[in-house]
Amino acid sequence: MTASIPPALRVLRADYANPTHARDLLALLDAYARDPAGGGAPLSAYAREHLVRAMAARGDAFSVLAYDGDAPVGLVNAFEGFSTFAARPLVNVHDVVVLASHRGRRIGERLLEEVERIARARGACKLTLEVLSGNTAARRLYTRVGFAPYALDPTMGVAEFLQKKLAP
Numbered sequence: 001m002t003a004s005i006p007p008a009l010r011v012l013r014a015d016y017a018n019p020t021h022a023r024d025l026l027a028l029l030d031a032y033a034r035d036p037a038g039g040g041a042p043l044s045a046y047a048r049e050h051l052v053r054a055m056a057a058r059g060d061a062f063s064v065l066a067y068d069g070d071a072p073v074g075l076v077n078a079f080e081g082f083s084t085f086a087a088r089p090l091v092n093v094h095d096v097v098v099l100a101s102h103r104g105r106r107i108g109e110r111l112l113e114e115v116e117r118i119a120r121a122r123g124a125c126k127l128t129l130e131v132l133s134g135n136t137a138a139r140r141l142y143t144r145v146g147f148a149p150y151a152l153d154p155t156m157g158v159a160e161f162l163q164k165k166l167a168p
Contacts, residue, residue: 004105006068011110013118014063014075016056024072025052025063032075032097037135064114066098066107073102076111078118083125091119093129096138108141130161 014021026048032038043051055061055077066074077095082088093115098107112127119127129147131138149158 005107005110006073006102006105008067008069009073009107009110010067011074011114012065012067013114014065016052016063021063021065022052024065024067025075025077028065028072028075028097028099029077029095031099032095035100037132037138062118064111064118066111068102074098074107074111076115078115080122080124081128086125088125089119089122090126090128091115091122091124093127096129096141103137108138109145112141112145 014025016022016025026043029051030043030048033041033043055063058079060080062078064076064078065072075095075097076093079092079094081090081092083090093112096108096111098105098111116127127147129142131142133139151158
């Protein structure tokens with residue numbers, strides 16, 4: 001059975017210049033990084049030192065935080081990209097974090113609703129994200145809120161997310 005949304009839940013766009021928001025963003029992202037779905041290792045000292053300032057310097061980045069009362073319990077980091085086929089912006093949902101203690105309470109859904117609201121205000125044509133195939137809880141959430149694999153032509157198959165790491 002799914003627990004209900006906490007009555008004191010607040011979802012808001014993060015202000016990178018707000019020290020509380022910056023601290024909470026780093027704490028939530030570190031919790032995600034330590035989770036098996038996030039790689040199982042803490043954020044690097046470099047990321048902890050530079051991340052919030054680097055995101056604040058990017059006009060294409062925004063973050064959404066969820067609080068249960070005063071406790072930070074959820075985060076989404078998102079970045080604006082561009083769809084050449086639509087000639088409009090798109091928003092990539094890069095990190096979705098809900099603390100283990102608060103999962104199953106529709107907090108991820110509320111975070112993504114706020115991301116969608118911001119994306120629409122930016123004139124975005126779509127939201128994109130990637131998810132690990134074994135992260136069944138996240139896959140259920142994304143399906144429930146309308147995400148689906150995409151194909152331009154079904155005979156060509158669905159798109160896959162690939163990466164090529166570059167040395168620093």
